[in-house]
Amino acid sequence: MTDEASPRVRAALPRGLVDRAPADIAAAEAMMVKIRAVYELYGFEAVETPFIEYTEALGKFLPDQDRPNEGVFSFKDDDEQWLSLRYDLTAPLARYVAERYEKLPKPYRSYRAGWVFRNEKPGPGRYRQFMQFDADTVGSATPAADAEICMMAADCLEALGIRRSDYVIKVNNRKVLDGVMEAIGLGGAENAARRLTVLRAIDKLDRLGPEGVRALLGAGRKDESGDFTKGAGLDAAAIERVLAYTAARAKDNAATLVALAAAVAGSPTGEAGVEDLREIAGLARAVGYGEDRVLLDPSVVRGLEYYTGPVFEAELTFETRGEDGKPIRFGSVGGGGRYDGLVARFRAEPVPATGFSIGISRLLAALRAIDSPIVAGAARPGPVVVVVLDRDRLADYQRLVATLRAAGIAAEMYLGASGLNAQLKYADRRGSLCAIIQGSNERDAPGGREVVIRDLRLGAELAKASKDRADYLELRQKAQFAVAEAAMVARVREIVARR
Amino acid sequence: MTDEASPRVRAALPRGLVDRAPADIAAAEAMMVKIRAVYELYGFEAVETPFIEYTEALGKFLPDQDRPNEGVFSFKDDDEQWLSLRYDLTAPLARYVAERYEKLPKPYRSYRAGWVFRNEKPGPGRYRQFMQFDADTVGSATPAADAEICMMAADCLEALGIRRSDYVIKVNNRKVLDGVMEAIGLGGAENAARRLTVLRAIDKLDRLGPEGVRALLGAGRKDESGDFTKGAGLDAAAIERVLAYTAARAKDNAATLVALAAAVAGSPTGEAGVEDLREIAGLARAVGYGEDRVLLDPSVVRGLEYYTGPVFEAELTFETRGEDGKPIRFGSVGGGGRYDGLVARFRAEPVPATGFSIGISRLLAALRAIDSPIVAGAARPGPVVVVVLDRDRLADYQRLVATLRAAGIAAEMYLGASGLNAQLKYADRRGSLCAIIQGSNERDAPGGREVVIRDLRLGAELAKASKDRADYLELRQKAQFAVAEAAMVARVREIVARR
Numbered sequence: 002m003t004d005e006a007s008p009r010v011r012a013a014l015p016r017g018l019v020d021r022a023p024a025d026i027a028a029a030e031a032m033m034v035k036i037r038a039v040y041e042l043y044g045f046e047a048v049e050t051p052f053i054e055y056t057e058a059l060g061k062f063l064p065d066q067d068r069p070n071e072g073v074f075s076f077k078d079d080d081e082q083w084l085s086l087r088y089d090l091t092a093p094l095a096r097y098v099a100e101r102y103e104k105l106p107k108p109y110r111s112y113r114a115g116w117v118f119r120n121e122k123p124g125p126g127r128y129r130q131f132m133q134f135d136a137d138t139v140g141s142a143t144p145a146a147d148a149e150i151c152m153m154a155a156d157c158l159e160a161l162g163i164r165r166s167d168y169v170i171k172v173n174n175r176k177v178l179d180g181v182m183e184a185i186g187l188g189g190a191e192n193a194a195r196r197l198t199v200l201r202a203i204d205k206l207d208r209l210g211p212e213g214v215r216a217l218l219g220a221g222r223k224d225e226s227g228d229f230t231k232g233a234g235l236d237a238a239a240i241e242r243v244l245a246y247t248a249a250r251a252k253d254n255a256a257t258l259v260a261l262a263a264a265v266a267g268s269p270t271g272e273a274g275v276e277d278l279r280e281i282a283g284l285a286r287a288v289g290y291g292e293d294r295v296l297l298d299p300s301v302v303r304g305l306e307y308y309t310g311p312v313f314e315a316e317l318t319f320e321t322r323g324e325d326g327k328p329i330r331f332g333s334v335g336g337g338g339r340y341d342g343l344v345a346r347f348r349a350e351p352v353p354a355t356g357f358s359i360g361i362s363r364l365l366a367a368l369r370a371i372d373s374p375i376v377a378g379a380a381r382p383g384p385v386v387v388v389v390l391d392r393d394r395l396a397d398y399q400r401l402v403a404t405l406r407a408a409g410i411a412a413e414m415y416l417g418a419s420g421l422n423a424q425l426k427y428a429d430r431r432g433s434l435c436a437i438i439q440g441s442n443e444r445d446a447p448g449g450r451e452v453v454i455r456d457l458r459l460g461a462e463l464a465k466a467s468k469d470r471a472d473y474l475e476l477r478q479k480a481q482f483a484v485a486e487a488a489m490v491a492r493v494r495e496i497v498a499r500r
Numbered sequence: 501m502t503d504e505a506s507p508r509v510r511a512a513l514p515r516g517l518v519d520r521a522p523a524d525i526a527a528a529e530a531m532m533v534k535i536r537a538v539y540e541l542y543g544f545e546a547v548e549t550p551f552i553e554y555t556e557a558l559g560k561f562l563p564d565q566d567r568p569n570e571g572v573f574s575f576k577d578d579d580e581q582w583l584s585l586r587y588d589l590t591a592p593l594a595r596y597v598a599e600r601y602e603k604l605p606k607p608y609r610s611y612r613a614g615w616v617f618r619n620e621k622p623g624p625g626r627y628r629q630f631m632q633f634d635a636d637t638v639g640s641a642t643p644a645a646d647a648e649i650c651m652m653a654a655d656c657l658e659a660l661g662i663r664r665s666d667y668v669i670k671v672n673n674r675k676v677l678d679g680v681m682e683a684i685g686l687g688g689a690e691n692a693a694r695r696l697t698v699l700r701a702i703d704k705l706d707r708l709g710p711e712g713v714r715a716l717l718g719a720g721r722k723d724e725s726g727d728f729t730k731g732a733g734l735d736a737a738a739i740e741r742v743l744a745y746t747a748a749r750a751k752d753n754a755a756t757l758v759a760l761a762a763a764v765a766g767s768p769t770g771e772a773g774v775e776d777l778r779e780i781a782g783l784a785r786a787v788g789y790g791e792d793r794v795l796l797d798p799s800v801v802r803g804l805e806y807y808t809g810p811v812f813e814a815e816l817t818f819e820t821r822g823e824d825g826k827p828i829r830f831g832s833v834g835g836g837g838r839y840d841g842l843v844a845r846f847r848a849e850p851v852p853a854t855g856f857s858i859g860i861s862r863l864l865a866a867l868r869a870i871d872s873p874i875v876a877g878a879a880r881p882g883p884v885v886v887v888v889l890d891r892d893r894l895a896d897y898q899r900l901v902a903t904l905r906a907a908g909i910a911a912e913m914y915l916g917a918s919g920l921n922a923q924l925k926y927a928d929r930r931g932s933l934c935a936i937i938q939g940s941n942e943r944d945a946p947g948g949r950e951v952v953i954r955d956l957r958l959g960a961e962l963a964k965a966s967k968d969r970a971d972y973l974e975l976r977q978k979a980q981f982a983v984a985e986a987a988m989v990a991r992v993r994e995i996v997a998r999r
Contacts, residue, residue, distance in 0.1 A: 009845065009846055009847065009848075010556050010557055010559070010845050010846050011554075011556075011557070011846070012557065012595050012598035012599040012846040012847070013554070013557070013595075013599065014549075014550065014553065014554075014595075014599075015552060015553070015554060015577060015581070015583055018550040018552055018553075019550065020547065020548065020549050020550070020596055021547065021548040021549075022547065023545045023546045023547060026546045026547070026548055027546065041883075041910050042905050042908070042909075042910050042911075043883075043905070043910070043911075043912060044882070044883030044885075044910055044911060044912030044930070046522045046882070046930075047522045047525045047526065048519065048520065048521065048522060048525070049519065049520040049525055050513075050519050050520075051513065051517040051518065051519070051629045052551070052585075052615065052617075052629060053514060053517055053573070053617070053628070053629065054513065054514070054517075055510075055512070055513075055514060057509050057510075058509055058510070058511065058512070060509070074552070074575055074583075075575065076573055076574065076575040078514060079619075082514070084514055084573075086551075086585075096511050096512075096513075097519055099511035100511040100512065100513075106926050106929035106930050107916055107926070108914075108915045108916050110912065116551065118551075118552070120578075129552070130550045130551060130552065138915060140916065141915035141916055142917070143894075143915055143917075145894050145898070145913065145915055146915045148898075149898075149912075149913070149915070283895065284894060284895055284898055287895035287898055287899060288895075288898050288899055288901075288902040289902070346508065346509050347508055347509050347510070347511040348508065348511070349508075383543070383545070384540075384542075384543030386543075395642075395644050395783060396782065396783055396786035396787075399644070399647075399648075399783055399786055399787050400786060400787055402787075403787040403788070406541050406542065409541070410541075411540050411541050411542070411543055412541070412542075412543060413542060413543030413609065413648075414644065414648070415607075416607045416637060416640035416642055416644055416645045416648070417606055417607050417639065417640055418641070418642075427605050427606070430605035431543070431545075431605050
């Protein structure tokens, strides 16, 4: 890069951060209206926490914290206490609930949408600021709460126009996994770190396949770039047992439960975990959510460390083609699970909790790919532009604008310094349906003041049309015509109604 | 405070940060819908920037930056570059526009709502995170753009239910002030710091009165706590000239313009500033916005340093009584102005711009005080609660819930561990309209499955009613009754419709 030694500031964003265009904002808003309606139908109510919390209150639960400030944006307050930007919406909710536990109705159901921040290496589709939309039930230990979360996640995706066969809510249970750990001698607090390594290895099954996971469970793995990731150091028998467990998914939930029961045989934790899954799948099936929607899948892990029981993953199963023609799978667009220990960090008594988080930005990309009407229909036409021909007549033009606005029609007076053609081009770029023009001819019209209305869409057609067309004159008359000022609103409404 | 030496994390927020309750979220959302509609009626389109920017891109424009990190939350990125949380929405917009200036239609009109952060000493009603809702026109130098912003601000307040006599949009011009500075010998770049001190002294007119400002323009001022603020060091004649200028507001805009013209006589900058104000007031009056709504007021300064021309302040003029009976004036609920130099920080050519920012949190408090229907009507009833009597019948209860939800009625199965009475109390606390109860009697009813529907509002009335009342039995029958499962949805709808 050449440095021009300019004193000027560079207009750029730090990497991993992006601006949002009007269509993105409207689409995300349309999505959130749909999701909010589902959450409220399920009895959840809105509550929000601020973006900044005490670092200690958020805790350290992010995966792969191998960078200096461990995935979180942090800074010191004036009183030398560490503050952080929230990295998810769950940790702040735990603080919120703990702070006013006595006052809240219990179980406490709440939802919130909000931006979260990760100080991670950005990549394609991976940002340092992104939006999540969460719902959580705090104070309920029953798997019925987990089952409900799964069904609600399915309902959200369908409310967004994703077809029943195009997604699945996968369910696993950390307790089942813990049972397998116990069985291979990795139980107990002293093995927590190694368990975590095993967990993260399993989490990469989708991306690396069984062979990659096998390496990560053993000595370690060198990736394509040559970087080496240290493994969990399990022996061959333990590795096979873990891999067999991850492959326990069978033709239906009932068969998976049989396979899982075998995998955890002898471990009370594991057996309790399988019972949870049996209850979740059973309750879901009772109201019509079979394994086509709520699917038991032992390969689901979830990266966050605070999960203690059932974990969920909302996965899109369809493929689309990218611009390069290559198939794209969107994969996970949300996830969650039970985090019974998170509120207890603040309080003496245990407080069970479960929740789900939808990744809005990721889901938006997926909805775009399937041309969902929810995100496609969000764009709106631009305002009517009142052209300025005589600069000493601004008050007249301002009156025309005020008349249109008073009628509920979005309108503006052109505020730049350019001439008629540039003004019409501006209106085109704004996506305006029509422009209003008033020069001295219109002002001094014998029958009283007039305006010229130019239908910009028809005007564009006209510009392309052959003058030999039979209806050319008719088209020209419709594309631009003079009317009395008093008729302006009615004629503009006609043009708006045509589009 | 007693320290229990507990290893537990304290559940608390850093000072100056607050959680948002459901009613606050709904009220702010209702406000933003109204404001957005006005902004769009004026031809502005949504665009958003992220929360984090390069510190350098945001610049240093906050007033009173006498604390270590100067009012802004800042932290270093991995590449050692300083990042900051945005302190307003204007500085990021300038970066946004500069980055894609060629591609944008010009003038560029956009709006955005968003949280901003100030690392300042919090106080009553003064938070370190708060929401603003801005609209800006970039690329237009004409005072018509400023006039439009003022009218739009007025329309926003009226759309929010604030009556015409209860607010005013005050307008001043930095150029007029610069003219006064020139006249007292404070022109030129070498006097920038002293001009700023004068500006800030004037800004305190409302709070300190003319005597306090007189002290700040001279040697300095000691406040009630004994803290001394150094003054601008003007001589007596200069002080009187500045104070005379701040008192130039006359009985109407025309008279104010006469007084201002006298105050800046001989200063070309000042005279140009008065012309701007004349055009703004004239255009506003032409479409019916007289000084009852758009009022020229030389005492308006605005704290932010980036303003270069007209500045605006939206002020609520009514008084309410606080809980202690003392009168409360809400004062400023928004402001803005012309910032012709902000985009130019990034670019070679000058880019004029003007905008306005509504303080959502502050305005919400004011709307609450006048019982605005926009914020009051935002609360909604809670979900129908399906009581759980027999824990081995969860699937049955889940089916009842699913039936209600399928009918579009917000509903939930009770997910806690308590008995019937506690469950009904829970439903009350959620603000539910009714509860659904099904025990073995209902399940085994001779005519087929039934449910008991309990109207919780009527139930509360019944509990308070005398048993001697003529209609007591009728009331009791209406407050709780058994119906066939198939009739549940219809009867629940009746109860919902009654409220």
